[in-house]
Amino acid sequence: MKRLIRLICIGLMLVGGPVLAQSTSPTPVAPSPQFATEATVASVDVYRLNVRSAPSTNGLVLTIIEYGSIYPIVQKSEDGEWYLLQIGNFQGWVSAELVIAANTEDLLSLQEIREQQIQTAVESFLANTFNTVTTTGNLNMRTGPSTNFPIVGRIPEGGRAALVARNAYGTWWQVNYGGLVGWVSGGFLVFSTNTDLSLVPVQ
Incomplete structure (x- = not known):
């Protein structure tokens, strides 16, 4: 009988005792996605470009950068309109419409193309220019x-230049x-054929 009572008491203690919480592993939270861009650098594509304190024309102008200058891209705005x-x-924000964004290798190739286009335009101009x-x-x-x-510089063999002035x-x-x-030596x-030396001023 005593043994039966003891078993009943043990059973009541187990039933009425504290319930242990089941151990569970926390559900992992995925990190917030960050904006990524393949472009790593930006080249200014206008004569002068305002650099602002915020991605908006309301941002303060921090400085002005010049055409052709290249800077690393830190990030892009969520709407994709500012770098x-x-x-x-x-660091400062610029309008994405006013720069050329690319990776470094592609941008260097683009610059070479631009320089060639400029040189071709200059040569074409000189070919139709007197003197x-x-x-x-x-x-x-x-x-x-x-x-x-x-x-201050060097003209390669066969280079074509426009006359500006001459010595006496x-x-x-x-x-x-x-x-x-x-200034260059006239001996080279x-x-x-259509040069008119009278139009070249003496300095």
């Missing part, structure tokens, strides 16, 4: 009409080669 660029030691010269060898361009002046003796000529202006120049 956050790393500019020196700070042009062609170099007979690689020719240094200098800041003044003498070898004593610093070199006609031994040195100031030319414009692809937008770069400098072939003048175009």
